[in-house]
Amino acid sequence: MKLRLCFYSILLCALNTLYGQINFVDQAELIGLSQATGTSNFGGHGISYADFDDNGLDDITLASGNGVPVRFYKNIEGFVFAEVDLLATLNYDYRTRSVVWVDFDNDGDKDLFLTSDTDGNRLFQNQNGVLTDITVAAGFPLENLFTYGASWGDIDNDGCLDVYLSNRIGGTNITNYLFKNNCDGTFSEVTTSVGLSNTPYITFCSAFFDFNNDGWQDLYVANDKFEQNYLYKNNGDGTYTDVSVSSGTNIVMDAMSVTIDDFNSDGFFDIYITNTPQEISTPLPGSVLLRNNGDETFSNISLSSGTVVDSYCWGANFIDADNDTDLDLYVNSQYTGDNGFASYAFFTNSGDETFAQPSNVGFDTNTYRSYSSAVGDYNNDGLMEIVVNNEDNQKPSLWENIANNTNNYLAVELEGVIGNRDGTGSVIEIAINGAKQYRYTLCGEGYLSQNSTKKIFGLGTNTTVDYVKVTWLSGIVDIIYNVTANQTLNIVEGSATLSIGENIISRINYYPNPVKNSLTLRAGNDTIKDVKIFNLLGQEVLQTRPNALISEIDMSHLQTGVYIVKINSAAITETVRVIKQ
Numbered sequence: 001m002k003l004r005l006c007f008y009s010i011l012l013c014a015l016n017t018l019y020g021q022i023n024f025v026d027q028a029e030l031i032g033l034s035q036a037t038g039t040s041n042f043g044g045h046g047i048s049y050a051d052f053d054d055n056g057l058d059d060i061t062l063a064s065g066n067g068v069p070v071r072f073y074k075n076i077e078g079f080v081f082a083e084v085d086l087l088a089t090l091n092y093d094y095r096t097r098s099v100v101w102v103d104f105d106n107d108g109d110k111d112l113f114l115t116s117d118t119d120g121n122r123l124f125q126n127q128n129g130v131l132t133d134i135t136v137a138a139g140f141p142l143e144n145l146f147t148y149g150a151s152w153g154d155i156d157n158d159g160c161l162d163v164y165l166s167n168r169i170g171g172t173n174i175t176n177y178l179f180k181n182n183c184d185g186t187f188s189e190v191t192t193s194v195g196l197s198n199t200p201y202i203t204f205c206s207a208f209f210d211f212n213n214d215g216w217q218d219l220y221v222a223n224d225k226f227e228q229n230y231l232y233k234n235n236g237d238g239t240y241t242d243v244s245v246s247s248g249t250n251i252v253m254d255a256m257s258v259t260i261d262d263f264n265s266d267g268f269f270d271i272y273i274t275n276t277p278q279e280i281s282t283p284l285p286g287s288v289l290l291r292n293n294g295d296e297t298f299s300n301i302s303l304s305s306g307t308v309v310d311s312y313c314w315g316a317n318f319i320d321a322d323n324d325t326d327l328d329l330y331v332n333s334q335y336t337g338d339n340g341f342a343s344y345a346f347f348t349n350s351g352d353e354t355f356a357q358p359s360n361v362g363f364d365t366n367t368y369r370s371y372s373s374a375v376g377d378y379n380n381d382g383l384m385e386i387v388v389n390n391e392d393n394q395k396p397s398l399w400e401n402i403a404n405n406t407n408n409y410l411a412v413e414l415e416g417v418i419g420n421r422d423g424t425g426s427v428i429e430i431a432i433n434g435a436k437q438y439r440y441t442l443c444g445e446g447y448l449s450q451n452s453t454k455k456i457f458g459l460g461t462n463t464t465v466d467y468v469k470v471t472w473l474s475g476i477v478d479i480i481y482n483v484t485a486n487q488t489l490n491i492v493e494g495s496a497t498l499s500i501g502e503n504i505i506s507r508i509n510y511y512p513n514p515v516k517n518s519l520t521l522r523a524g525n526d527t528i529k530d531v532k533i534f535n536l537l538g539q540e541v542l543q544t545r546p547n548a549l550i551s552e553i554d555m556s557h558l559q560t561g562v563y564i565v566k567i568n569s570a571a572i573t574e575t576v577r578v579i580k581q
Contacts, residue, residue: 021322022348023403024362024386028396031378032081033073036393038065038095043148043168043204044314044334044371046098046448047389047396051075052086052110053129056413056488058376058452062389062396063096063114070096070114078379086112086131087124094119097148098372098448104152104161105185106421106538115147117168125185139187145174152443153208153217154425155194156238157473157573158183159538161420161443164196164219166203175200176221195240201227207258207445208425209269210234211247212296215475217425222255222273225282229255229273233296236573248298253284257447261318262438263327264353267429268292269440274313274331274447277341286310287331291353306355309333311341315373315447319384321361323407323458325437326351330386330399332370332447343367362401368394376452382409382486384456408459408485412468414441417493417538418564418575419474428455429469430483432462459485475575476564494536494564497577508567514579517556523549523569530568535561555580 028034037045045063052059057075064070070092073081095118101110105125112124112131120142124131135142146169152161160181167174175198179187192198196219206221216234223229231249232240244250249271259272271290278285286308290298302308307329315332322328326349337343344366347355368390375384378398386399410430414423424443429436439455459465465483470491472478478496483489509522521528528551533542541558544551555563558580566575 021324021403021405021407022361022401024321024346024399025402026365026397027400027402028398031079031398032083033060033387033396033398035071035083036068036395037062037071037389038068039393040369040391041065041095043097044369044391044448045096045389046115046149047372047374047387048099048101048450049374049376049387049452050101050110050450051453052101052112054109057380058378058454060378060387060396061099061101063099063448066095066118067093069093070099075378081378090131090133092122098150098444100150100152100444100450102152102161102443103421104181106159106416108421113150113163115150115165116144117146117148118144120144121147121150121165134185138185140179145177148203149205149448150444151206151208151219152424153219154420154473155180155208155217155234157216157419159416159419159474161422161424163187164206164208166205166221168202168204168224169200170202173200176203176206194238195242196232197230197242204256205258205445205447207260207442209260209440209442210425210427211269211292213268213427215471215473217473220249220258220260220271222258224254224256226252228252243296247296248300249290251284251288251300252282253288254280254282256314257316259316259318259446260440260442261327262440263289263318263329263349264291265326265435265437266292266294267436267438268294269438271298272307272316272318272329274309274316276312277310287313287316301353305353306357307347309342309345311335311343311345313345314371315388315449317373317375317386317446317451319375319386320456320458321348321384321401322403322405323382323409323460325432325435325458325460329355330373332373332388334369334371334391336367336369338367344370363399366397366399368392368397370397372448373446374449374451377411377454377456380411380488382411382456407461408463410457410459410465410468410483410485411488412439412455412457412470413453413488413490414470415490415492416472416474417536418476418534418566419472419493422453423472423493425473427471429471430457431466432459433466454488474564474566475573476577494562494577508569508572508574508576510565510576510578514581515555516581517554519553519555519565519578521551521553521567523567523572525549526569526571528567528569532566533558534564534566536564
């Protein structure tokens with residue numbers, strides 16, 4: 001008996017040591033998040049943890065109910081949040097579902113997109129710090145589309161972010177809509193013409209991500225009740241093909257979130273989808289983890305991974321809570337825990353495609369009706385917080401990890417030049433002693449949410465990262481070697497490309513490099529259709545349409561410096577860096 005007690009004591013001590021670096025406590029009121037977002041509405045309201053004033057500190061924005069303005073919380077020096085009214089002169093206080101900050105015009109500041117299921121969507125352009133309603137001028141309809149989620153991505157890699165609207169309404173002919181950014185401040189509705197379904201669904205949200213690592217953004221759509229989820233493969237020519245069945249992602253459930261990350265660090269991005277409890281689910285019970293198999297198929301490993309949550313779940317986030325190099329998982333619930341169903345779930349990653357659910361990681365007061373959630377780092381200490389928009393007219397929660405965590409971290413912030421300014425759609429890869437981690441940059445994700453654009457990697461006890469590699473949608477690859485831990489690394493597209501002697505493009509030959517007068521481009525037996533040259537400020541300085549197998553580009557008139565050459569052939573798009581002497 002004494003031996004058994006001794007064994008259990010040792011086991012308990014080991015578990016306390018293992019999870020002792022995690023302790024989430026709600027600090028919302030302490031740091032200034034003290035205002036509620038309105039009365040209870042089905043599905044709650046969205047949340048953004050994005051830096052809306054571009055000062056390097058994550059701010060918080062909350063969508064809200066009828067008669068309540070959108071809540072803007074400005075981060076003050078990483079200590080507290082102060083509520084500011086960025087729409088004070090515009091009197092927008094109708095019910096909103098999601099809030100997304102996005103630099104749609106690539107001018108270096110964040111614009112604002114609001115969705116609503118009562119009064120229509122709105123696009124506000126940031127003009128010298130003032131938000132101006134340009135919805136009509138930009139080409140968006142004012143009528144109510146019953147929109148919940150808005151996901152931004154670049155469907156054709158032209159450097160301008162497009163938007164997919166998830167509309168949830170039954171008994172109408174309203175479908176989900178894709179609006180293409182025309183790169184001139186306007187958008188065009190192109191849903192049917194690009195191959196996306198025009199059948200009405202009951203859709204909460206979606207996400208653009210590259211599921212097969214071919215450099216093009218695919219689209220996953222989560223549908224509520226009776227209708228399968230859809231995965232659309234980007235064909236690389238501005239069109240999509242439905243691969244839901246062949247990929248194994250065509251599950252039918254009460255799908256709420258689309259949470260994207262690489263939980264097993266294999267370089268292929270996985271999908272977590274929340275659901276209603278078994279007693280009311282349609283028809284698949286519990287939340288679902290779809291593992292990306294790397295061959296354009298996914299496997300439902302919810303049961304084997306231990307990530308099934310039998311509750312009324314909404315938002316979900318992958319987060320390396322203890323910075324031990326693997327991603328843990330947080331899940332919201334609208335239940336308060338008094339009806340036998342969980343009010344939340346938190347899983348720690350065991351590193352073998354399974355998760356544990358420890359009970360000693362905080363969240364002691366987490367009995368709210370919770371909906372959207374987002375992750376960021378308001379005080380730049382390398383430990384990510386989870387901010388949650390609660391209902392029943394309750395204040396939001398900010399779950400801060402206050403445990404004494406001595407593990408190291410690396411934060412990475414991106415700035416696009418040739419591609420979109422936000423760096424959306426980029427893959428960030430790091431390596432430590434051969435072990436790799438990956439992050440994907442999304443804009444509008446999870447359930448009605450927007451995570452911080454700053455991506456944080458846990459490093460464990462390591463003090464140096466072998467390399468940080470960014471693969472941008474433009475095709476440019478930046479690599480920085482021997483990076484020191486515990487800092488924010490700001491990477492500008494094209495600033496740290498492979499050495500000029502390393503030709504990272506194998507399908508198009510280009511020479512000479514450096515070039516004095518004329519650059520020769522050859523694409524084998526492929527016809528070069530279009531060539532654009534940009535300087536490192538992202539300004540287009542030359543465009544030509546050779547429509548030939550070999551193209552001679554006259555660069556004699558360009559100033560000395562480094563240039564980015566984007567080449568579109570009949571079959572591929574490539575980007576190279578050249579030096580003009």
